[in-house]
Amino acid sequence: xxxxxxxxxMGAGKHVTPLIDSKLQLxxxxxxxxxxxxxxxxxxxxxxxxxxxxxxDHVTAWNAFQFLPGALAAIRQLxxxxxxxxxxxxxxxxxxxxxxxxxxxxxxxxxxxxxxLAGGRIDLVVHCPHTPEDECLxxxxxxxxxxxxxxxLNVNLTESYFVGDTPSDLGAARQLGMxxxxxxxxxxxxxxxxxxxxxxxxxxxxxxIAEASQWILEHENAVVETRPERQAA
Ligand SMILES: [Zn+2]
Numbered sequence: 001x002x003x004x005x006x007x008x009x010m011g012a013g014k015h016v017t018p019l020i021d022s023k024l025q026l027x028x029x030x031x032x033x034x035x036x037x038x039x040x041x042x043x044x045x046x047x048x049x050x051x052x053x054x055x056x057d058h059v060t061a062w063n064a065f066q067f068l069p070g071a072l073a074a075i076r077q078l079x080x081x082x083x084x085x086x087x088x089x090x091x092x093x094x095x096x097x098x099x100x101x102x103x104x105x106x107x108x109x110x111x112x113x114x115x116x117l118a119g120g121r122i123d124l125v126v127h128c129p130h131t132p133e134d135e136c137l138x139x140x141x142x143x144x145x146x147x148x149x150x151x152x153l154n155v156n157l158t159e160s161y162f163v164g165d166t167p168s169d170l171g172a173a174r175q176l177g178m179x180x181x182x183x184x185x186x187x188x189x190x191x192x193x194x195x196x197x198x199x200x201x202x203x204x205x206x207x208x209i210a211e212a213s214q215w216i217l218e219h220e221n222a223v224v225e226t227r228p229e230r231q232a233a
Pocket of ligand 1 (some may be wrong): 128131136137138139
């Protein structure tokens with residue numbers, strides 16, 4: 001296996017906190033001084049199987065990162081909303097020694113750059129680098145990634161959206177009371193086939209992130225339209 005030269009280097013220390021890609025902290029710095037502001041809602045996106053094609057052998061280099069059809073346009077659409085967009089992703093490839101922390105940060109920088117080139121934005125990427133055996137507090141369905149993003153961006157998780165493709169994503173969303181959209185891309189279709197009950201536990205089922213994005217935009221429009229009535233009541 002060609003990754004053997006890095007294997008074992010990364011997994012030695014046991015981490016219990018999620019790692020943040022440093023280049024993406026500019027937004028956080030701006031918002032962290034505003035501790036008294038009302039927590040805002042956010043849109044959380046899983047990465048593999050939602051934004052980019054799932055690979056059974058992990059995405060360990062940028063040339064293996066393939067945006068799913070319509071994903072860039074979907075993120076551009078979501079960027080029209082005045083809500084932070086956060087990518088929350090389990091990346092056990094790091095803990096398995098298949099990919100260095102710097103290598104993952106490079107992939108995420110390029111991903112964000114491509115999103116920006118397409119007219120969209122990603123405000124924050126949070127990832128868990130651990131393996132299941134690490135029993136950390138950030139690997140979804142654990143909540144560490146969400147709690148960390150919430151602190152950094154002053155986010156009200158319960159009022160936030162999450163688009164994911166796995167029961168782990170759904171598990172985290174349900175614990176936090178988030179509005180969850182399950183996509184059939186990635187592991188979504190397989191998960192639904194294995195556990196049909198999942199369909200009844202999600203707020204919306206979408207084929208792709210494009211459909212999920214459309215639903216969120218419609219949902220947001222509905223929220224905006226009902227706001228004046230609420231205020232008047
Ligand atoms: Zn973790």
